[in-house]
Amino acid sequence: MRRPSSFHLRLLCLLSCLLLQLLDGSLGEDPFAYFDWEVSYVSASPLGVKQKVIGINRQFPGPILNVTTNWNVVVNIRNNLDEPFLVTWSGLQQRKNSWQDGVLGTNCPIPAGWNWTYEFQVKDQIGSFFYLPSVGFQRAGGGYGGIIINNRDVIPLPFGTPDGDITIFISDWYTKDYKDLKKTLEDGNDLGNPDGILFNGLGPYRYNDSIPDGIIYERINVEPGRTYRFRVHNVGISTSLNFRIQNHNLLLVETEGSYTVQQNYTNMDLHVGQSYSFLVTMDQNASTDYYIVASARFADASTRERLIGVAILHYSNSQGPASGPLPDGPDEGDTYFSMNQARSIRWNVSASAARPNPQGSFRYGQITVTDVYVLLNRPAELINGQLRTTLNGISYIAPSTPLKLAQLFNVPGVYKLDFPNHMMNRPAKVDTSIINGTYKGFMEIIFQNNDTTVQSYHLDGYAFFVVGMDFGTWTENSRGIYNKWDGVARSTVQVFPGAWTAILVYLDNVGIWNLRAGNLDSWYLGQEVYISVVNPEDSNKTELPVPDNAIFCGALSSLQKEQSHKFRFSKAPSMTCSSKMILFWLLLAWFGIWS
Structure with a gap:
């Protein structure tokens, strides 16, 4: 040797x-999972009119962020737009890390031409989510994409492993540039009706002569006899949409990170910002294609006829195009149908999720409520000569210094911890007032919708329990109809006009978290608030420190380091x-x- x-x-x-x-x-x-994204304008013609949209890596919609629970996610954003940009991760419960939430209350926006790197852990979560721009009116121009968080191998799915995984984005769409839409609102005008409904950023299949020639449509390719998981997201501006597939059942299995009691539906209403997973078995005659439809809800007859999105389900051995009329949805004005459908969605309390213990071990109905907030929404109104939307008579305005930075550096006068827990008898006002949440408190929030349209609301950093909804005005007696056992846990909930929805949320995630209208016009005009959750004890349950690449703006602009916008992973790949x-x-x- x-x-x-x-x-x-x-x-x-x-x-x-x-x-x-x-x-x-x-x-x-x-x-660790690493992603490098370039945000830029790209050209698209989803409804036959050429327009500028926001793409990620030149894709519209953007790439899917596909990870597994407990992974650390590092996303570098290169902002090649002509204006500041932020992306927020809708539905992700970033534990003790609102620094990475990507909204103006926690982050300075990424200036044009800069890089900024998000780093967070998808801790103890599974399911279907999406990301979206949070600055200005950019979401109306695109910039969104899917998030899939898979189970670890040691955690079984509560259903058979699907043969494929398909993400679908449905949305209302305007052919006007998103900057023009923003100016329309700022000038005190209504946006008017959308110009169409998109499937994955594409226009409708030409199912009749009302659809112009040349529209590129979405085609979903499948194999006969197989079962696919369809993750469907309503990423639109303000339109509730009904989703259905011709001659196929939708077996609901998950919504926004919670496995549901498995029920078959022929169609499902998705309100703005909501996400669902369905198992769909390809059990029909495989010699033909089938329509996939998303149509507007709660609109007048002429609007409904225009706002229909159509994609194609294509069997591999199909011999011909889809035929016959489009599959019927519910009566378009029937809010009772939609509310009863929402009430039928229940949490699967016997299934494990991200951890190997049953979800039902969290007995939310047995926890004492510590704070109650009744949030009243009214139609947009003039405040100081400008059209604004409000919650409890307060229209939120984002300060130049993010709340999170102001809290850490004790910057005075940026915000007030005085948001009222009910509607006050005083004129509406524009203010930066936030909710002082109690750490490990159990908050009951009632959304009372006195507007004439369906609204949806989203809470960052948490999943909340949807425990009740009904028409009329909420009173303390309304608690008698609450579901205190298997109300589904999710992050976005709808509130019907002239109705209320009640949620319960356990405030165990420290940080400053955004509670906002899902409807983009309502959000942009001021319908949002932040909840500050601070652990009073000095322990490892406090929030993570400010990231070393933090961008400083407003009153803290002088702290900005010249090199902080350079791309740098905090850990070697x-x-x-x-x-x-x-x-x-x-x-x-x-x-x-x-x-």
């Missing part, structure tokens, strides 16, 4: 140490599996040479 030289021995030692570090990192830590295998075989070869 040849004796290795001192150089070879040092090289062997180095390779061995590298292998040990790789093994330790792969077995002892949660994995982990070696790929193939790289590890190469290193492993190099070591084996080494031992073979000297043995």
Whole structure:
């Protein structure tokens, strides 16, 4: 046997140490997933009119962020727009980390031409979510995409493994540029009706002569006899949409991170910002295509006829196009149908989610409520000569210094912890007033909708329990109809006109979290508030520190470091599996040479 030289021995030692570090990192830590996104304008013609939309990596919609629960996610954003930009992760419960929430209350926007890197952990979550722009009216121009958080291998799905996974974005759409739509609102005018309904950023299939020639439509390719998971998101501006597939049942299995009691539906209403997962089995005659439809709800007859999006379900051995009339949805004005459908969605309390314990072990109905907020929404009104929307008579205005930075650096006068828990007998006003939440308190929030249209509301950082909804005005006696056992846990809920919806939320996630209208026009005009949740004790349950790449603006602009916009991962990317295998075989070869 040849004796290795001192150089070879040092090289062997180095390779061995590298292998040990790789093994330790792969077995002892949660994995890191890295994404590099360029945000820019791209040209599209979804309804036959060429327009400028917001793309990510030149895709509209943007790429899907597909990760597994407990993974660490690092997303570098390069802002190549001509204005500041932020992306928020709708529905992700970033534990103790509202610094990464991507809304103006917690982050300075990324200036045009800058990079900024988000880093967060998808801790103890599974399910279907999406990301979206949060600055100005940018969501009306695109910039959205899907988020899939998969179960770890040790946690079984409460249904058979699907044969495929399909993400669908449905949305109302205007052919006007999003900046023009924003100006329309700022000038005190209504947006008017949308120009169409999109499927995955594409226009409708030409199911009749009312659809112009040349429209590019979405086609979903499937194999006969197989079952697919359809993740459907309403990423629109303000229109509730009914989703259905011709001759196919929709087996509801999950919504916004919660497995549901499995029920079949022929159609499902999705309100703005909501997400659902359905299992759909390809059990029909495979010799033809089928219509997939998303149509506007609660609109007048002429509007309903125009606001129909159509995609195609294409069996691999199909011999012909879809035929016959579009599948019927519910009576378009029947809010009772939609409310009863929403009430039928229940939490699957026997299924495990991100952890191997049953979800039902959280007995929310047995926890004492510590705070009650009745949030009243009214139609937009003039305040100081400007059209504004309000909650409890307050129209939120974002300060130039984000709330989170102002809180950390004790900047005076940025906000007030005095948001009222009910409608006050005083004129409506524009203010930066936020809710002082009690850490580990159990908050009851009632959304009372005195407007004439369906509104939806979203809470960052949490999943809340939807415990009740009904028409009329909420009173304390309304608690008698609450579902205190298996109300579904989700992050976005609808409130019908002239009705109320009640939710319960356990405030165990420290940070400053955004509660906003899902309807983009209502959000932009002031219908939002933040909830500040502070742990009074000095412990490891306090929020994570300010990230070292934080952008400073407003009263703290002088703290901005020149280099902070440069792209830099906070941790070196982990070696790929193939790289590890190469290193492993190099070591084996080494031992073979000297043995």
